[in-house]
Amino acid sequence: MTENFFLRFMDIHIKKTKTADHSWESLVAGVQARNIRAMARLITRVENREPGWKEAMKAVYPLTGSARIFGITGSPGAGKSSLTCEIAEELVKRGHQVGIIAVDPSSPFSGGALLGDRLRMKKIFTMKEIFIRSMATRGMLGGLSQAARDVARIMDAFGKDIILIETVGVGQDEIEVVKTADRVMMVCIPGQGDGIQALKAGVMEIADIYIINKADLPGADEVMADICAMLNLSSQNGQALPPVLKTSALKNQGISELADSLLSHPAGSSKDTLRREIQAREEILSLMENDVFRAIRSRWEQSGALTAEVRKMVEENKDPYSIVSELLQQIDGKADLFSS
Amino acid sequence: MEPESKIRVLIAKPGLDGHERGAHVVAYGLRDAGFEVIYTGLRQTPRQIVNTAIQEDVDVVGLSILCGAHLSLTQMVINGLKEGGAEDILVLVGGIVPEEDIPRLKEMGVGEVFTAGTPVSAVSNFIRAAVSAS
Numbered sequence: 324m325t326e327n328f329f330l331r332f333m334d335i336h337i338k339k340t341k342t343a344d345h346s347w348e349s350l351v352a353g354v355q356a357r358n359i360r361a362m363a364r365l366i367t368r369v370e371n372r373e374p375g376w377k378e379a380m381k382a383v384y385p386l387t388g389s390a391r392i393f394g395i396t397g398s399p400g401a402g403k404s405s406l407t408c409e410i411a412e413e414l415v416k417r418g419h420q421v422g423i424i425a426v427d428p429s430s431p432f433s434g435g436a437l438l439g440d441r442l443r444m445k446k447i448f449t450m451k452e453i454f455i456r457s458m459a460t461r462g463m464l465g466g467l468s469q470a471a472r473d474v475a476r477i478m479d480a481f482g483k484d485i486i487l488i489e490t491v492g493v494g495q496d497e498i499e500v501v502k503t504a505d506r507v508m509m510v511c512i513p514g515q516g517d518g519i520q521a522l523k524a525g526v527m528e529i530a531d532i533y534i535i536n537k538a539d540l541p542g543a544d545e546v547m548a549d550i551c552a553m554l555n556l557s558s559q560n561g562q563a564l565p566p567v568l569k570t571s572a573l574k575n576q577g578i579s580e581l582a583d584s585l586l587s588h589p590a591g592s593s594k595d596t597l598r599r600e601i602q603a604r605e606e607i608l609s610l611m612e613n614d615v616f617r618a619i620r621s622r623w624e625q626s627g628a629l630t631a632e633v634r635k636m637v638e639e640n641k642d643p644y645s646i647v648s649e650l651l652q653q654i655d656g657k658a659d660l661f662s663s
Numbered sequence: 664m665e666p667e668s669k670i671r672v673l674i675a676k677p678g679l680d681g682h683e684r685g686a687h688v689v690a691y692g693l694r695d696a697g698f699e700v701i702y703t704g705l706r707q708t709p710r711q712i713v714n715t716a717i718q719e720d721v722d723v724v725g726l727s728i729l730c731g732a733h734l735s736l737t738q739m740v741i742n743g744l745k746e747g748g749a750e751d752i753l754v755l756v757g758g759i760v761p762e763e764d765i766p767r768l769k770e771m772g773v774g775e776v777f778t779a780g781t782p783v784s785a786v787s788n789f790i791r792a793a794v795s796a797s
């Protein structure tokens with residue numbers, strides 16, 4: 324490994340070349356000028372992690388900070404997309420500009436994805452206040468929440484003041500995504516004992532608002548009682564319980580109350596500050612993890628050192644634990660590059 | 664797995680017919696071929712299709728048309744894409760299209776017409792070749 328090992332971190336990502344139709348600068352300028360096509364193109368290129376994406380996000384970042392981000396999660400088929408559509412329409416009525424990010428899983432076999440959330444949002448396709456973007460999970464191993472955050476920031480920079488992120492509440496990656504939101508809605512439905520099941524999976528406690536959707540069907544009150552009981556059990560003394568609301572996306576019932584509840588949340592409370600600190604910490608660490616790992620790996624592969632270590636392990640029976648701790652020692656020796 | 668560029672395809676059904684099977688088969692087939700497929704279901708207006716294509720920044724719009732109005736519907740979608748500055752999006756048409764209309768569709772700017780019964784692999788091969796060449 325060479326002396327300027329760390330100094331080369333920066334140019335690792337600039338290796339891939341692909342001719343781009345627009346410069347990053349013109350796309351960011353286009354977003355500022357509220358050009359929809361520019362926003363859509365910028366999202367694609369950032370999502371694809373094309374070389375230069377991070378510089379582009381550095382330019383986007385100062386334009387952000389005015390949007391509120393609401394996550395919406397729950398079991399498959401609970402009505403998340405239908406509800407997202409109704410909420411978005413209601414928020415537009417109240418004068419908001421809305422961005423929607425709808426996450427669906429990629430197929431682990433083909434890498435392709437069928438993104439079907441829009442099926443339930445048809446009536447808002449032509450509202451100029453609403454921008455919808457479907458996003459596949461792409462097996463990004465923790466990278467999904469960063470990608471979703473980036474997309475939300477681009478929408479924020481464009482001027483969307485409310486961003487709704489829909490994700491199905493099953494995989495760890497998807498749960499990480501809603502954790503990047505300012506407030507999280509958990510969608511439950513009558514008749515599936517959802518409340519209890521999800522509690523076991525550790526999904527329920529991330530929510531700030533509980534919704535029983537499909538309340539037009541029988542059994543809504545039972546689920547409501549279950550959820551309230553669960554919240555009572557797990558609440559600390561004196562802690563305010565999160566709201567539990569009944570909705571029907573199908574019949575447009577309870578939507579206005581839900582919007583009230585979403586918007587009523589006082590921004591900048593101490594709980595918010597704490598949450599933002601946790602989110603900032605996670606974001607820095609996840610970006611760092613990604614970059615440091617990629618940089619080390621790429622340097623290690625290119626210098627031939629990895630191949631050499633592999634050979635030592637296979638031919639000389641050297642143990643992998645020592646291989647990695649030796650590498651770490653070499654990095655530790657240069658740790659002062661991080662200070663100042 | 665590293666994130667990578669994916670080809671994104673919108674499968675849309677304009678027009679008033681209620682037959683979704685063909686579009687379903689193509690949507691699932693393209694997913695299995697590794698594309699990201701945005702599926703929006705039945706009875707989309709050209710305006711809805713154009714907005715979706717632009718917001719989702721797709722590489723390809725596949726129009727599944729069985730109602731006989733393929734010429735006017737396709738023209739409206741192509742015009743809309745042009746107005747939105749998205750004339751570079753490849754437009755494909757599938758469904759029931761009489762032989763003699765195919766040249767007219769291509770004159771409008773349609774990349775290819777796939778009549779009913781075309782295997783999905785023919786569609787995915789065409790898309791892969793066309794998108795990587797552009």
Ligand SMILES: Nc1nc2c(ncn2[C@@H]2O[C@H](COP(=O)(O)OP(=O)(O)OP(=O)(O)O)[C@@H](O)[C@H]2O)c(=O)[nH]1
Binds near residue numbers: 537539570572574
């Ligand atoms: N009865 C009733 N049906 C509803 C309601 N909301 C949604 N549905 C139906 O539930 C089904 C699933 O709705 P979606 O909105 O696609 O649910 P989702 O949670 O987004 O589904 P996935 O994204 O696939 O996990 C559809 O058939 C909807 O029409 C409701 O309030 N009442």
Ligand SMILES: [Mg+2]
Binds near residue numbers: 403404405439489
């Ligand atoms: Mg959905």
